Amino acid sequence: MKGSIVIILFFLIGVVCGIAGWIKLPDTDYGISFYALAALMFFVGMNVGHDADSLKGIRSADPRLLLLPLMTIGGTLAGCALISLFIPRTATECLAIGSGFGYYSLSSIFISEYYGAELGTIALLSNIFREIITLLGAPVLATIFGRLAPISAGGATSMDTTLPIISQVSGRDMVIVSVFHGFVVDFSVPFLVTFFCTL
Structure with a gap:
């Protein structure tokens, strides 16, 4: 929760600096968001490489649980396609936003590059809300579903920010499943967001 608030504060500070013209952005072919994205991808790669040992515990998990990331991806995309029928956004825009799967920093940069700042902001907020809903609603979700x-x-x-609450409400035996789930879904974000943005 604290991490989400910090991200929102940095976003708001960036908006204020952009409106006020306090920070001069370099005039390049790519723009500063390209370099931010490149740096972010580098650190994501480092994070994946660093946590690779934790995936060894998956061998002891029920093989059926390995399908959970695919179910999450499929369910999220189906929900986004359904929602697109009721809001003034195209299906591909909704699918691109949904493909962030809570990974607000990476997906919002990609979407801003393809669709502009307005949809990038929507992506940022919707993915932050997904994280906050999980943090606050995990006990209810575990009880009902x-x-x-x-x-x-x-x-x-x-596999990171919501892992502590997941461990608390779902049990410590679900930690390895949760880490694997987050790893696979996290890995799919740049590919799926780019795919839907280019349709």
């Missing part, structure tokens, strides 16, 4: 529900709700965040 079962121990796997908070993991799916967390999306890409199930």
Whole structure:
């Protein structure tokens, strides 16, 4: 929760600096968001490489649980396609936003590059809301829908920011499943967001 508030504060500070013209952005072919994205991808790669040992515990997990990330991805995309029928956004825009799976920093930069700042901001906020809903609603989700529900709700965040609450409400035996789920969903974000943005 604290991490989400910090991200929102930095976003708001950036908006204020942009409106006031306090920071001069370099005039390049790519723009500063390209370099921010490149740096972010570098650190994501470092994070994946650093946590690779934790995936060894998956061998002891029920093989059926390995399908959970695919179910999360499929369910999220189906929900986004359905929602696009009721809001003034195209299906591909909704699918691109939903493909962030809670990974607000990466997906919002990609979407801003393809669709502009307005949709990038929508992506940022919708993915932050997904994380906050998981953090606050995990006990209710686990009670009503079962121990796997908070993991799916967390999306890409199930291996980092929402992992403590998932461990608390779903049980410590679900930690490895949650980390694997977050890893796979996290890995899918740049590919799916780019795919839907280019349709």
